[in-house]
Structures are given as structure tokens and as C-alpha cells.
Amino acid sequence: MKGDMSAVRTPAEIDIDGLVARFAQLYDGAPAGVWAAPGRVNIIGEHTDYNGGFVLPIALAQHTIAAVQPRDDGVVRVASASIDGGAPVEVELSRVAPGGEFGWASYVVGVGWAARQRGLPVTGIDIALDSNVPLGAGLSSSAALSCVTARAWSDLLGWGIDDETVADLGRDAENHIAGAPTGLMDQLASVCGRAAHAMQIDTRAVTIDQIPFDLGKFGLSLLVIDSHTEHSHAGGEYAERRQSTQEAALRLGVSELRDVPLESLATTLDKLPDLLRRRARHVITDSARVEQVAAMLAAGDDPRRIGRLLNDSHASMRDDFEITVPSVDSIQAAAVKAGAHGARMTGGGFGGCVIALVEDTAAESVAQACVDAAARGGFPTPTAFEAVPSAGAARLR
Numbered sequence: 001m002k003g004d005m006s007a008v009r010t011p012a013e014i015d016i017d018g019l020v021a022r023f024a025q026l027y028d029g030a031p032a033g034v035w036a037a038p039g040r041v042n043i044i045g046e047h048t049d050y051n052g053g054f055v056l057p058i059a060l061a062q063h064t065i066a067a068v069q070p071r072d073d074g075v076v077r078v079a080s081a082s083i084d085g086g087a088p089v090e091v092e093l094s095r096v097a098p099g100g101e102f103g104w105a106s107y108v109v110g111v112g113w114a115a116r117q118r119g120l121p122v123t124g125i126d127i128a129l130d131s132n133v134p135l136g137a138g139l140s141s142s143a144a145l146s147c148v149t150a151r152a153w154s155d156l157l158g159w160g161i162d163d164e165t166v167a168d169l170g171r172d173a174e175n176h177i178a179g180a181p182t183g184l185m186d187q188l189a190s191v192c193g194r195a196a197h198a199m200q201i202d203t204r205a206v207t208i209d210q211i212p213f214d215l216g217k218f219g220l221s222l223l224v225i226d227s228h229t230e231h232s233h234a235g236g237e238y239a240e241r242r243q244s245t246q247e248a249a250l251r252l253g254v255s256e257l258r259d260v261p262l263e264s265l266a267t268t269l270d271k272l273p274d275l276l277r278r279r280a281r282h283v284i285t286d287s288a289r290v291e292q293v294a295a296m297l298a299a300g301d302d303p304r305r306i307g308r309l310l311n312d313s314h315a316s317m318r319d320d321f322e323i324t325v326p327s328v329d330s331i332q333a334a335a336v337k338a339g340a341h342g343a344r345m346t347g348g349g350f351g352g353c354v355i356a357l358v359e360d361t362a363a364e365s366v367a368q369a370c371v372d373a374a375a376r377g378g379f380p381t382p383t384a385f386e387a388v389p390s391a392g393a394a395r396l397r
């Protein structure tokens with residue numbers, strides 16, 4: 001058991017009975033059920049998901065939990081233990097449309113909007129939430145929220161939709177109602193995760209290969225080190241990266257950067273101006289790194305061997321895609337210097353978390369080295385936990 005004095009922390013437990021009791025207090029009745037959806041970390045392949053490329057996420061053991069009861073009108077009431085002092089937000093579903101301002105509730109009411117767009121029958125719901133997915137840390141707390149909502153709503157109203165559609169509803173809520181132009185990786189990871197596996201997702205075909213990822217068997221751990229430098233995708237930088245990669249594809253005469261062959265990469269990219277060349281090079285090489293890592297893991301290779309590719313991916317995000325920040329670079333470098341086999345920023349960037357592949361026995365000293373480096377650099381104090389690949393969204397009760 002890792003105590004508070006340790007640099008590697010155990011995530012807080014969620015009290016499901018407590019959530020059900022809070023639901024009863026807020027809404028004066030029992031919930032019809034309780035659902036959970038996890039956050040995620042991406043092992044490798046960043047900003048490739050909206051370019052038709054590959055990604056390799058795992059679902060985490062940290063979840064957003066929702067106690068839910070359908071209503072017979074068109075009202076959604078939603079309350080979160082950790083937001084606004086737990087007070088419920090109330091939204092009439094007929095008011096929900098792109099351009100509306102619903103704050104964090106966008107990820108809930110946006111799912112109702114997206115379901116209606118697909119012609120699914122939607123009535124209101126009452127929801128009480130709790131979560132141990134860190135907020136704003138690049139661990140997909142927003143996908144956990146939209147996917148737990150979609151799963152619960154679908155189960156309660158009998159939508160009969162497949163996992164991919166559950167994920168799609170979450171993405172639609174995020175893209176159109178929350179206004180963040182993301183790809184589908186986070187939602188697919190949150191819905192389709194499997195214990196002891198990583199998901200190699202072909203984002204063009206929207207197919208998932210579940211690849212064994214049981215680091216414990218090799219005496220290894222995957223540390224997630226939170227820089228506590230807050231990130232946001234509704235900001236302009238993410239959208240700018242999306243635009244510039246689309247422009248690069250257009251100039252290269254392909255529909256998506258996925259279509260650029262790796263063999264002649266240098267010559268092909270020569271046709272682009274410097275900035276677009278570097279943006280495109282990141283996407284194409286990182287997607288190729290996903291394929292390499294997935295192939296190594298699928299073949300049962302020693303996972304230590306993927307470390308080099310994690311480092312290469314970080315350098316590519318730092319130098320070519322320019323989505324890292326000094327606090328994150330400092331953590332990555334400190335982790336490698338302290339003995340991690342490889343480390344890279346994970347997620348959309350501009351803050352968030354670093355993952356580091358470490359010997360079990362070195363987890364504590366690597367995490368401490370990152371804390372020390374942050375102190376020297378004048379950055380916020382990082383915190384670390386061990387990533388445990390876990391199952392996707394499901395009904396708990």
C-alpha cells in the first residue's frame with residue numbers, strides 16, 4: 001500500500017453507496033442504476049486520430065461514476081461531487097444546440113443532443129456524479145463523463161447501440177456542444193477498454209485490436225506523472241494543429257496524412273514549408289511508431305524495447321509538433337535520467353501528464369526525481385500514480 005509519504009500515490013476510492021445516498025438527497029428518490037466509465041492514457045500516437053492514423057490507448061482504473069434515473073419530461077439535472085459545491089445544473093434538452101453555453105454540463109446534455117440528431121428517443125434524466133479521474137490533466141475526464149452518460153442513457157432507454165456509437169455520441173457532445181474539435185480516441189478508449197490490454201485503434205477504419213499489455217509480468221510499471229500544468233482543448237492551439245495537418249494533407253494531395261507513405265517521407269515533405277513539414281512529420285512518424293510498438297507488444301517482446309520509441313515520440317511532439325511545455329519536458333527528461341526505459345507526454349498537450357515505463361522497483365525513485373526536477377525548475381509539484389489497464393464503460397448496479 002502506497003501511503004501519502006510516497007511519491008507514487010494510490011488513487012482515491014469512489015464510494016458508490018455514498019453516491020447513491022447523495023442522489024436520493026438531491027432528487028428525492030433512488031437511482032435506476034449506477035454506471036462507470038474510465039479515463040485513459042495513450043501509450044503512443046498523438047494527434048494522429050484526426051488524421052486517419054493509429055493510436056494505442058489504455059483505459060485507466062480511475063472512473064467517473066454516475067447514478068442515474070430517467071425522467072418523463074425533457075429536463076436534465078446533473079450534479080457532480082467535485083464541481084460547484086455539488087449543486088445540480090438544470091437544462092431543458094430542447095435548448096441544447098451548438099453555440100449554447102452549458103459549461104461542464106455540455107458533456108452530459110450534449111449526449112442527449114447527439115442522440116436526438118440520430119433519431120434516438122431521448123427523455124430527460126437526473127444524474128449524480130463522482131469521479132477520481134483528475135480534471136484537466138489530459139486523462140480524458142471529459143470522455144469519461146460523456147461516455148458514462150451515453151452508456152447509462154442508452155441502457156435506460158433501450159437505444160440498442162453498439163460501443164462505437166456510444167463513443168460517437170460522446171465525441172459529438174464534445175465537438176459540437178462543448179466546442180472542442182477532438183478525434184475519437186478518448187471516447188473509444190473509455191468505452192472499449194479491456195483489463196491488461198492496450199487498444200491499437202485504426203482511426204480511419206474505426207477498428208480496434210486488443211493487444212496484451214500486462215507490464216506486471218515483466219516486472220514493469222507505467223507511471224503517469226501529472227505536471228499539474230492545466231491543459232484545455234477548447235483553446236485555440238489544438239484546433240490550430242488540426243487545421244495545419246489538414247492543410248499539409250491538402251498540399252500533398254492526399255485526403256489524410258495517413259496516406260503519406262513512410263518510405264519516401266523526406267522527399268514528400270520537402271514540398272511543404274517548414275512549419276507544415278514539421279507538423280506533418282510528427283503525425284506520420286508517430287502513427288508509424290504506434291504500429292511498431294503494437295507489433296512488438298503483440299509478438300510478446302520485452303516491453304522495455306518500446307522505451308526508445310516513447311522517447312522518440314516525445315521529441316517529435318516537442319520539436320516538430322510543438323505541443324509540450326517546459327514543465328512537461330522537465331518531467332520527461334528527469335524520468336529518463338532517473339532510469340525510466342522511456343517517457344513521453346500523453347494526450348493533447350500544452351500541459352497534462354507524462355507516462356514513464358519503469359522497473360517496478362524504480363517507480364518511487366523515478367517519481368521522486370520528477371518532483372525534484374520540478375522544484376529546481378520552479379514548476380508545480382508533480383504527482384504520480386501507476387496506470388492499470390482496465391475495462392471500459394459498464395453498468396455497476
Ligand code: GLA
Nearest residue numbers: 046047182183184185347348
Ligand atoms: C485529445 C483528443 C484526442 C486526441 C488527443 C491527441 O485527447 O481528445 O482526440 O486528438 O488529444 O492525441
